[in-house]
Amino acid sequence: MTMHDINHHLTDKLLMAYSAGALPEAFSLAVATHVSMCDDCRARLGAYESLGGAVLERADTVAMAPDSLDETMARIRNGAPVVNTPAPRRRGVLPAPLCDYVGGDLDDVRWRSIGMGVKQAILPTSRDATARLLFIPAGAAVPDHGHRGTELTLVLQGAFVDETDRYGPGDIEIADEDLHHMPVADIGADCICLAATDAPLRFRGVIPRLAQPFLRI
Incomplete structure (x- = not known):
């Protein structure tokens, strides 16, 4: 799923933190969801990941135990078999x-339901932040x-x-903390969003x- 008319993108700070596994x-x-939809941010993320790889190549090495490779290979041999099944194409x-x-x-x-026709679905993620899908009826x-x-x-x-x-x-x-707003869904279609918050x-x-404590918003 790729969009060609996206006007609002991720910041460099977010892309770098994602690349470093710090989010x-x-x-x-x-x-990850935005990057899957946006050619521009996907290309920028690729540049940061390449930069991170170059930094790792120049990093100091750490001595490992002599039998580290043998133990790793043994764990691979004794693990569950890997089945490479092509993922079905999604059109939803x-x-x-x-x-x-x-x-x-x-x-x-x-x-x-969280009232006024708006619905949410909280997704299972770690507790340091919350992800939810939001359904906002057109015009609401x-x-x-x-x-x-x-x-x-x-x-x-x-x-x-x-x-x-x-x-x-x-x-x-x-x-961020400087923005106070009241989002309104366009009249043309119901709006579905993914929202992530850390507070x-x-x-x-x-x-x-x-209602806030019960809805976990």
């Missing part, structure tokens, strides 16, 4: 990195909120508009604040 799992999922809405977490495509997502709005940390929001279907710009399929919004959102409304 929380939820953020890594968001980056969700890119491959997300399909692995969902166990399929949109029909397999276990949505939970997410409650006005700010951020206590960083939020990555990747559009998979439809589009939304907020105080900063319009975000369509493949676009990723990077929000709870900061809602202005009383009702969203009361």
Whole structure:
């Protein structure tokens, strides 16, 4: 799944951290999903990975035990056989990195209503950050909120508009503590996003604040 009209990309800082394996799992999922959709960010990531490989080649070596190779080969021989099965081509809405977490495509997502027609599905990731799929009906709005940390929001279907710009399929919004916004889904189609956060959102409304602990937002 490749998009050619993506206008909002990952920062160099995020791509470098992903390449170095330094991101929380939820953020890594968001980056991997965007990279699978974006030729530009995929090329930039490849450059950082090549640079990292060159640095490793120049790094000092560490002495290993004499029998390290033999032990490694023995573990390989005694392990489970590897079956190379070609992955089926996917033609659904969700890119491959997300399909692995969902166990399929949109029909397999276990949505939970969070009010006003908006639904979410929290994905299984490590606890240092949270990843969720969001379903926002066309024309509906997410409650006005700010951020206590960083939020990555990747559009998979439809589009939304907020105080900063319009975000369509493949676009990723990077929000921090300076951004307070109220995303609204475009009229044309329901909006489906992948959102990753490393801290709870900061809602202005009383009702969203009361529901927040139960919805884990």
